Amino acid sequence: MNVENVEVKDLHFNYGKVKALDGVNLKLPGGAIGLLGPNGAGKSTLIKILLGFLTPDKGEGLVLGYDIKKQQSSIRRYVGYMPESDCLIPGMDAVSFTSYLGELSGMPRQEAMKRAHEVLFYVGLEESRYRNLETYSSGMKQRLKLAQAIVHDPKIIFLDEPTSGLDPRGRIEILDLIMDISSKKDIQVLISSHILSDIESVCSYVVILTKGELASQGKISDLKQINYSLYEIKAFENVERFIDGLRNIGCKVEQTTDKLIKVYLPPEKNPQDIISIAVEEKTQIRHFVKSQTSLEDIFAEVVGVD
Amino acid sequence: MPIKEKGYAHWDGKLKKMKFPWKPITRYGIKLTFKKKFFKFSFFLTLVPALIYLAGIYASEKIEDFSFLTRDTDTLSFLKVDPKYFSSYFTNEFLLFMIVLLMVFCGAGLISDDLKYNSLQLYFSRPIKKKDYFMGKAAVIAFFIFIVTLIPGIMFIIMKLIFSGSFRFLASFPWLFFSVIGYSIFITTFFAFYTLFISSINKNRRYVGIFIFGLYFFSEIIFGIFFGIFKSKYFALLSLKINLQQVGAGFFGQKPAYDIPWILSFFIIIMICILAAIVLKRKIRSVEVVK
Numbered sequence: 001m002n003v004e005n006v007e008v009k010d011l012h013f014n015y016g017k018v019k020a021l022d023g024v025n026l027k028l029p030g031g032a033i034g035l036l037g038p039n040g041a042g043k044s045t046l047i048k049i050l051l052g053f054l055t056p057d058k059g060e061g062l063v064l065g066y067d068i069k070k071q072q073s074s075i076r077r078y079v080g081y082m083p084e085s086d087c088l089i090p091g092m093d094a095v096s097f098t099s100y101l102g103e104l105s106g107m108p109r110q111e112a113m114k115r116a117h118e119v120l121f122y123v124g125l126e127e128s129r130y131r132n133l134e135t136y137s138s139g140m141k142q143r144l145k146l147a148q149a150i151v152h153d154p155k156i157i158f159l160d161e162p163t164s165g166l167d168p169r170g171r172i173e174i175l176d177l178i179m180d181i182s183s184k185k186d187i188q189v190l191i192s193s194h195i196l197s198d199i200e201s202v203c204s205y206v207v208i209l210t211k212g213e214l215a216s217q218g219k220i221s222d223l224k225q226i227n228y229s230l231y232e233i234k235a236f237e238n239v240e241r242f243i244d245g246l247r248n249i250g251c252k253v254e255q256t257t258d259k260l261i262k263v264y265l266p267p268e269k270n271p272q273d274i275i276s277i278a279v280e281e282k283t284q285i286r287h288f289v290k291s292q293t294s295l296e297d298i299f300a301e302v303v304g305v306d
Numbered sequence: 307m308p309i310k311e312k313g314y315a316h317w318d319g320k321l322k323k324m325k326f327p328w329k330p331i332t333r334y335g336i337k338l339t340f341k342k343k344f345f346k347f348s349f350f351l352t353l354v355p356a357l358i359y360l361a362g363i364y365a366s367e368k369i370e371d372f373s374f375l376t377r378d379t380d381t382l383s384f385l386k387v388d389p390k391y392f393s394s395y396f397t398n399e400f401l402l403f404m405i406v407l408l409m410v411f412c413g414a415g416l417i418s419d420d421l422k423y424n425s426l427q428l429y430f431s432r433p434i435k436k437k438d439y440f441m442g443k444a445a446v447i448a449f450f451i452f453i454v455t456l457i458p459g460i461m462f463i464i465m466k467l468i469f470s471g472s473f474r475f476l477a478s479f480p481w482l483f484f485s486v487i488g489y490s491i492f493i494t495t496f497f498a499f500y501t502l503f504i505s506s507i508n509k510n511r512r513y514v515g516i517f518i519f520g521l522y523f524f525s526e527i528i529f530g531i532f533f534g535i536f537k538s539k540y541f542a543l544l545s546l547k548i549n550l551q552q553v554g555a556g557f558f559g560q561k562p563a564y565d566i567p568w569i570l571s572f573f574i575i576i577m578i579c580i581l582a583a584i585v586l587k588r589k590i591r592s593v594e595v596v597k
Contacts, residue, residue, distance in 0.1 A: 051431060073433045077321050081431035087424035090415070091338045103330040104432040106321035115317050122314065148428065153317035181314045 005030065005156055005188045006050060008061030008068070013045055013054060020045040021056070022212040028190070032182035034199035034220075035192040036299055037209035043192045046209065047158050050190075052076055064155055077106055080154035082145045084161040088133040094120055094144055095129050098151050105152035112151070119147045123177060139170040146177060156188045157181065163198050171198070178202050200295040208299060216298070223298050229265040230297050231274065234287035245277040254300065262291070264300075327434055331442025336449055339412040348411055349450070352404035356458035359395045363387055363462055367469040387466050387475070389482055393558035395462070396455065396489055397551040405451060405497060406522050412450050413501030414518060415511040416443045417590075422509040426590070436590060444498040451494040459486030482558075489557040493550060496575050500546075503582035506589040522546050539564045549574050 006028040013021040021042045037043045048054040050063055052072025061068040066075045089097055095116050102112035120129045123143040128136070136144065142165065149157055162178060163171045179202050182189040193199050199206060200220065208215040216223060235242055243253050243261065251274075252264040263274060271290075278285050291297070339345055366385040395401065420426050429439055463483060466475050476483075504517045529545035532538070542548045542564040549571035555561065556568030 053430065073435070076431060077323075077433040079431075081427070083424070083427045083431075085424050085427075087428055089334075089338075089425050089428075090419050090423055091341055092334075096334070096337075100330060100334050101428060101432065104327065104429065104434055106324055106433060107317075107319065108322070109330075111317070111319050115319075118315065150314070152321060177314075184314055184316070187314075 006061075006063050006190070008049075009059055011046075011049065011059035011061060012057045013042075013049060014057055015045075019212050021049070023059075024209070024212070024214050026207060026214065026217065028188070028207070029205060030186075030188050031205060032178065032189040032191065032203040034203035034206040034295075035190055035209070036196070036199060036206055036295075037215070040211075041209040042212040043209055044160075045212075047160065047190075047192060050075075051079060051081060051158065077152075078155045080149035080152065080157040082149040082157065082159045082162055084164060086138070086141050087145065088136075088141065090134055092133055093130045094125055094133060094136075094147070097133060097144065098147050101148045102151040107152055115151055115153075116147075119151050122150075123147045124173065138165040139167065142166055142170070142174060146174065150181065155186065156190065159189060159191045159193075161193055161195075162191060163193070163195060175202055196295045196299055206295065206298075220295060220298070229267070229271075230291040231263045231265060231271065232287065232289045232291045233261040233263060233274070233285060234259065235261060235278065236284040236286055238281045238283045242278055242281045242283040245281055246274065249273055249277065252300075260287075262297070264297070323433075327438040328442030328445060331429075331434075331439065332445035332449065335412075335416065335443065335446035339446065339450070342411055345411045348404070348407050352401070352408055352454045353458075355395065355398060355401045355404075356454060356461070359391070359458065359462060360465060362391070363465050364469055366466075387462075389479055389485070389558040390560055392459065392462065392482060392486065393555055393560045396459070396486075396493070396558070397554035399547070401454065402547055402550060405454065405493070406519060408450050408454070409447065409497055409501045409518050410515040413447050413497075414505055414514040416446060417502055417505040418509055418511050418514045421506070422511075436587070439590070440502065440586065443502055447498040447501055448494045451497055452490060455493060456487065456490035459490060462486075485557045485559070489554055492553060492557070492572075492575070495579060496550065499579040499582035499586075503585055506586055539566055542566060543570060543574055546578075 006026065008024060008026045011021050011024040011026075012019075024042070024046065035043050035046070045054065049056055049061070049068055052063075052068060052075045055069055055072075063075045064078050066072075066078075068075065089100070092100070095113070098120060099107075099109075099112040099116035102115055103109055107115065117129070120126060123146050125140060125143050125147065128140060133141075133144065142162070146159075146162065149159070159178065163174055166174060175198060178189060178191065181187055182202065189202075191199060191203060203220065205217075205219050206223070207217040239259075239261075243255070246253050246263055249269060250266045251269070254262040254264075256262065265271070265274070271288075274288075275285070277283075362385055366387045369385060420429070430436075460483075463476070463486065467473060500521075501518060504521065505511075505514050508514050508517070525544055525546045526548075529541050529548065532541040532544065542552070543566065548564065552562040552564060552566065552568040552571035553575060555563065556572065562568050562571075
């Protein structure tokens with residue numbers, strides 16, 4: 001397998017006057033990759049382009065070595081896609097549905113049927129595989145969508161909000177399946193999700209988009225170490241002035257409901273600067289801890305969500 | 307050990323580039339149609355005219371055996387098997403009515419269900435092009451219409467030859483075989499575009515069914531109203547049914563029921579197909595494939 005299955009250069013795409021993607025450059029390694037970004041960041045547009053549904057206005061790219069502008073059909077033969085919204089074909093049972101979509105991907109009929117049974121067992125739908133799809137619960141539909149995405153044994157799987165609408169147990173089970181799939185070294189899983197904890201539990205690499213631009217990308221562990229110093233502070237007296245002072249030196253400050261102050265310290269500053277401002281503003285520091293940065297913190301820092 | 311505990315397993319086959327990617331769409335479309343309530347009954351009813359006309363072909367060869375039914379031999383002249391016989395089968399009102407009914411059962415949900423249940427994104431995330439998708443859906447319609455047009459038409463010719471025991475019939479009307487094929491393709495093409503077009507404009511299969519039925523009969527009513535007021539035969543061109551019948555008469559070399567060149571009706575039907583194709587192309591393109 002190539003180290004980079006997905007590579008795009010200077011990708012631009014506009015919906016009329018609205019810039020959806022503005023010069024995105026990406027090289028994605030194998031394994032599970034999280035695609036993050038607020039609404040309107042360009043995640044869906046990027047997936048549409050990678051799947052070959054949309055042709056970029058400018059830029060170029062390769063998915064599995066196939067040109068995203070010219071070889072869209074070939075790309076779709078070797079990728080699996082699990083859409084966010086519920087989708088089914090009424091009147092079918094899970095076996096027919098899964099084998100049908102396997103056939104459409106290019107599997108021989110008998111093989112598709114055999115493989116459909118296997119993947120339905122794999123995703124835990126063995127008991128209900130002959131039930132009409134319209135009677136399925138949300139959790140079962142989610143599993144079914146995963147089954148149809150992997151039936152033809154794709155080399156890349158795009159998962160769009162794979163855990164949406166699931167109860168906590170169902171969520172854990174789907175994430176376990178995704179982790180198991182992505183543990184195969186020759187399958188790449190690209191997950192677009194708003195649930196950051198899901199991404200953090202499954203992915204080792206993230207791509208963060210904001211306003212159509214690439215805000216950050218890299219291994220989660222590297223991003224945590226290199227870019228951010230997060231401190232949790234509990235302060236007393238002149239808190240507002242203290243927070244303003246921190247903001248004036250370039251820190252991003254977030255205050256939680258239990259009055260915990262989260263301070264994202266820029267790399268050029270050091271913790272002593274926080275203490276100096278507290279002294280200046282005559283603020284008592286009662287709790288000062290260097291926090292373990294989570295993906296949520298990275299996302300908040302990069303995207304600028306307070 | 308259960309499969310899910312063994313972990314993800316690769317498939318050891320190889321994905322092929324399909325020659326006819328629309329074939330699975332058609333096969334499953336036909337399979338699902340047969341699962342629909344009342345479909346089998348209405349499909350059987352659609353075959354009734356074919357059975358009657360087939361019996362007529364048999365009777366035409368044994369006309370003396372049936373002469374006891376009437377004193378006047380002219381009464382049995384309708385049993386004469388000639389292009390008019392074929393024309394009357396292909397353009398009879400009951401058959402056209404039953405084809406419209408078949409479209410309600412087999413065609414109404416073809417695209418509207420995909421729109422309602424967001425299945426388009428599943429199709430188009432596969433190596434399926436828009437033309438393959440339409441082809442697959444249209445072939446479902448073609449399958450059912452051919453069973454009540456093309457197959458009986460060819461059967462009539464074969465049975466006539468078998469019952470008569472000579473090739474005289476074929477020698478007298480060598481073009482009839484091509485007329486059967488031509489008109490079957492024509493009527494199938496029209497109903498495929500007509501049904502898929504209406505199926506693509508609404509997500510509710512029931513409304514689509516009503517539209518398919520309604521539009522067909524509405525065109526007939528409109529013709530009736532205008533014809534009643536202005537007494538002009540050209541208003542017959544407003545009726546889908548009459549246009550199909552006019553073209554049918556043309557294909558089988560018969561005098562059309564309305565004294566208007568059948569080629570006009572032919573062009574009207576072709577125009578409807580072209581318009582339907584344009585709308586279909588736009589409607590399916592405008593669907594968000596990835597939300």
